[in-house]
Amino acid sequence: MTGSKTGVIFDIRELTIHDGPGLRTTVFLKGCPLGCAWCHNPEGMTRTPQVLHNPNGDRLAGREYRSAELANLLNRQAPLLREGGVSFSGGEPLLQAAFLAEVIDQLDGVHVVLGTSGFAPEAEFRSVVSRCDLVLFDLKLIDPVAHRRWTGVDNGPIHRNLALLAATAIPYIIRVPLVPGVTDTDANLRAMARLVRALPRTPRVELLPYNRAAGGKYAACGLTWQPGFDETTPWKADLAPFHELSLEVSIL
Amino acid sequence: MSNPVEPRTPNQGMAPDLPALPPRLAEMKRRIRAGEHHVLRTTETIDVLSECEAEQLTWPQRVARLTRRMCEAQEVVIDPDERIAFTRTVRRVPPIYSDAAMRELLAGRTVHELGPINNICADWGMVLGQGLLARRDTALATRERMAGDPAAVQFLDGALETLDAVLALARRYAERARACARPDLADLLERVPAHPAATFHQALQALRLCHAVLWMSGHYHCGLGRFDQYLWPYLRADLAAGRLTEADAEALLAEFFIALNKDSDLYPGIQQGDNGQSLMLGGRRRDGSDGVNPLTAMVLRVACAVALIDPKINLRVDRDTSLELLATAVQLTRLGLGFPQWCNDEVIIPGLLGAGYQLEDARDYSVAACWEFIIPGRGMEVVNIGAVSMPSAVDQAIRAALANGEPFARILDRVAADLTAQVTVLAEANRRLLLPPAPYYSVLMDGCLESGRDLSQGLAYNNSGIHGAASSSAADALAAVQTLVYETHQFTPARLLAALDSNFADDAPLRQALRESAPKVGNHDDRADAWLAQLFELFADACHAAGSNGRGGRFRPGSGSAMYYVWLARGHDGMCEPAIGATADGRRQGDFFSSSLAPSPDTAVRGPISVLQSFAKINYRRICNGGPLTMELADSLFHGAEAVEKVALFIRAFILSGCQQLQLNTLNVDTLRDAQRHPELHRNLVVRVWGWSGYFCELDAAYQNQIIGRHVYGS
Numbered sequence: 001m002t003g004s005k006t007g008v009i010f011d012i013r014e015l016t017i018h019d020g021p022g023l024r025t026t027v028f029l030k031g032c033p034l035g036c037a038w039c040h041n042p043e044g045m046t047r048t049p050q051v052l053h054n055p056n057g058d059r060l061a062g063r064e065y066r067s068a069e070l071a072n073l074l075n076r077q078a079p080l081l082r083e084g085g086v087s088f089s090g091g092e093p094l095l096q097a098a099f100l101a102e103v104i105d106q107l108d109g110v111h112v113v114l115g116t117s118g119f120a121p122e123a124e125f126r127s128v129v130s131r132c133d134l135v136l137f138d139l140k141l142i143d144p145v146a147h148r149r150w151t152g153v154d155n156g157p158i159h160r161n162l163a164l165l166a167a168t169a170i171p172y173i174i175r176v177p178l179v180p181g182v183t184d185t186d187a188n189l190r191a192m193a194r195l196v197r198a199l200p201r202t203p204r205v206e207l208l209p210y211n212r213a214a215g216g217k218y219a220a221c222g223l224t225w226q227p228g229f230d231e232t233t234p235w236k237a238d239l240a241p242f243h244e245l246s247l248e249v250s251i252l
Numbered sequence: 253m254s255n256p257v258e259p260r261t262p263n264q265g266m267a268p269d270l271p272a273l274p275p276r277l278a279e280m281k282r283r284i285r286a287g288e289h290h291v292l293r294t295t296e297t298i299d300v301l302s303e304c305e306a307e308q309l310t311w312p313q314r315v316a317r318l319t320r321r322m323c324e325a326q327e328v329v330i331d332p333d334e335r336i337a338f339t340r341t342v343r344r345v346p347p348i349y350s351d352a353a354m355r356e357l358l359a360g361r362t363v364h365e366l367g368p369i370n371n372i373c374a375d376w377g378m379v380l381g382q383g384l385l386a387r388r389d390t391a392l393a394t395r396e397r398m399a400g401d402p403a404a405v406q407f408l409d410g411a412l413e414t415l416d417a418v419l420a421l422a423r424r425y426a427e428r429a430r431a432c433a434r435p436d437l438a439d440l441l442e443r444v445p446a447h448p449a450a451t452f453h454q455a456l457q458a459l460r461l462c463h464a465v466l467w468m469s470g471h472y473h474c475g476l477g478r479f480d481q482y483l484w485p486y487l488r489a490d491l492a493a494g495r496l497t498e499a500d501a502e503a504l505l506a507e508f509f510i511a512l513n514k515d516s517d518l519y520p521g522i523q524q525g526d527n528g529q530s531l532m533l534g535g536r537r538r539d540g541s542d543g544v545n546p547l548t549a550m551v552l553r554v555a556c557a558v559a560l561i562d563p564k565i566n567l568r569v570d571r572d573t574s575l576e577l578l579a580t581a582v583q584l585t586r587l588g589l590g591f592p593q594w595c596n597d598e599v600i601i602p603g604l605l606g607a608g609y610q611l612e613d614a615r616d617y618s619v620a621a622c623w624e625f626i627i628p629g630r631g632m633e634v635v636n637i638g639a640v641s642m643p644s645a646v647d648q649a650i651r652a653a654l655a656n657g658e659p660f661a662r663i664l665d666r667v668a669a670d671l672t673a674q675v676t677v678l679a680e681a682n683r684r685l686l687l688p689p690a691p692y693y694s695v696l697m698d699g700c701l702e703s704g705r706d707l708s709q710g711l712a713y714n715n716s717g718i719h720g721a722a723s724s725s726a727a728d729a730l731a732a733v734q735t736l737v738y739e740t741h742q743f744t745p746a747r748l749l750a751a752l753d754s755n756f757a758d759d760a761p762l763r764q765a766l767r768e769s770a771p772k773v774g775n776h777d778d779r780a781d782a783w784l785a786q787l788f789e790l791f792a793d794a795c796h797a798a799g800s801n802g803r804g805g806r807f808r809p810g811s812g813s814a815m816y817y818v819w820l821a822r823g824h825d826g827m828c829e830p831a832i833g834a835t836a837d838g839r840r841q842g843d844f845f846s847s848s849l850a851p852s853p854d855t856a857v858r859g860p861i862s863v864l865q866s867f868a869k870i871n872y873r874r875i876c877n878g879g880p881l882t883m884e885l886a887d888s889l890f891h892g893a894e895a896v897e898k899v900a901l902f903i904r905a906f907i908l909s910g911c912q913q914l915q916l917n918t919l920n921v922d923t924l925r926d927a928q929r930h931p932e933l934h935r936n937l938v939v940r941v942w943g944w945s946g947y948f949c950e951l952d953a954a955y956q957n958q959i960i961g962r963h964v965y966g967s
Binding site for chain 2: 012013014015017018022023025076077079080081082083084250251252
């Protein structure tokens, strides 16, 4: 039955700033196959609802929605989101690809943005992005070894999905988290710029500065914050590698 | 994946394009904030009462004499740095009646607040355009025409006395300026306010003086009206003639704004900063065309540069308002001064029409001190005669119905009856209202000199405003009882009643369920929002049924709270509204209510879009006394280049939502907490309190804490 699939959402936020153009509501889908050392949403890592233990009390992160229920909630906001729309983020939203596709199919003319790591089976990736109006595609590290070390997964599927996306007509933007000493190195940014330059329909690049507030949520999730890099190092945003290849780049 | 990596912004995000004050004005601002001009104030209070008694003056004569003596007592202060002159040197407004005589005068009657006419707005465009000599001629002509009408003659003689007093004060300023080798100021003050202003500079000087004399006459909450509408013709002519550059104009405007902050400490208000020096920008002209002009954006830019609590800025918007203007205004929001306050013409103009205003007047609305809609020059409205406590009405009804085993529908009947009773108390007191004569304010109004009638005798609009306060808590209580007691039967009436009586001392699980399992206003959830809308319908019915206010007006229901979010929660000396204990929304006794329209503190709310949608369900055609939807934004939301545009788009969504008025405040809760611990480090920290902005550290702790407890979006 349409609308019967269920998914787990850990937050719905309105008036989000960095999740696409215009006035947006962002849905955060729970669960992520990656384990990025700098992850800002540790409550989005696991697939199932969990209790967060905050100093001022416990809070349940994650609630199951039927796709029709979530779509209805978003459709009710749609009249005010005409100059913007809805964004899906996470976690990794493609971990719940079938649910997400069903939600999007039930939206009434709402502009849809997907924020993704790109790490997903090809069919599921195709299925969801084909339903979106804009994809914010994360690139973190180009070197496969470094990628595996810092995110826990191989970046081969990510690069293959990026190529798939670039071959469609769907607008897309490359997003790069600037992690001090990890992703913001000259070598990584140059490799990234070369990769982006080689893509069809050359996308814009947006750099996201590192935010030191990342560690705060880990204790609430029962995790230990051990980033493995020196987060006190000031982030740097060297735009030269992108400019040298005539790429459009900005800092968010 | 990496959603919102919140950016740190070392090189951007902190308003790089905001104008800075030129050094002369930065120094002027510093001196005024430091209160250096206070040494110019005289310490003694002038004695007006003795001569009033000796000459056995009537009330209108006494009020006129007060204005005259206050003007005469003013020392002339020519500050070498000022291009717009006037510094108040007489600290206190003296009494014109002894306490005993005042009591006798008021036997059986009531006065509004402190007494003197307040919270209205002069027809500044008319005053600047005519000049006081022309007003004088009008008064003389009417006096001749109405020579056989003693009351008119007495009123006009008083008006003339005040006119002559202001003219004499301006003359003394001009003479001193001449003697001090300030021919520029001397020329200015020989021209205005006597004659029609011919330039932007003259208009600002005339406004500064005429406005200051209102305060000196004991009036307060003296509004500035549709500032960009009445001043733009002067600026436009100056720019066209090449007499003034845009930078000069901005400097004059900045100086005028800084000057408005000189005497905040002398103005009466519930808290420091509650002074009603509000101005309106934008909106439709009287003929329905778009009134936005280059001065609209200039005022917003200059207010950013000045960054003081006065003037409080309001901006009228509709779906045709350009995104560019909205973004310029959002730059001001971002500073955290708590303005502009946004007024939705698409909702307010039809609401005023429904309340009996003429179309041209409805298009010409401004706000009183805080948010109530008034027509400059044409309204002798008393916009805030009190508030009905919606939580109290609901609480009484719930307790009675549960105790008697009544069905849910009976609660609503009881709420309606309680609201009616509360309105009736306010209405009856208001019908005994005695408005004191105000000869000088009448000079500045439309038609008083022409008709020989003081404004206290009535103007075109004479309504009385009542606010429906703390509505979301009341609606949440109804929703909680409906859901948890009547529908799911999770709790028995007896258990809820016991918990309310004990302030939830022995029943934490019940309180938690009321807080967390029941629907709440602010989530676009009809199960709660329907009660919000219904409460305002019942309130509107009650105001309608109250009929005439005895002054040729009616009772206008609104949605503001003013200080009632503290008073109704905790009680206050002299308050006639009912105080309240613990409530069925899970609120403990003494916990604050939310400000005007906002979700109840400490409830789960999805975000600002849902909040808009919840509060759009109120029928503002019937609730048209103002009172804004109030939201706080985290200052961190403004990091990043796109944030200003996003918030501007949010304003668009507000317009489309059908909400009436919006108050957006930018704050940082950690900074506020730090300011409580170290006030000396945060002297200039400004917050919006209710319909006004003030210095956080000058507020009583209750008001500080209420702000800290608000919902903050985007953090």
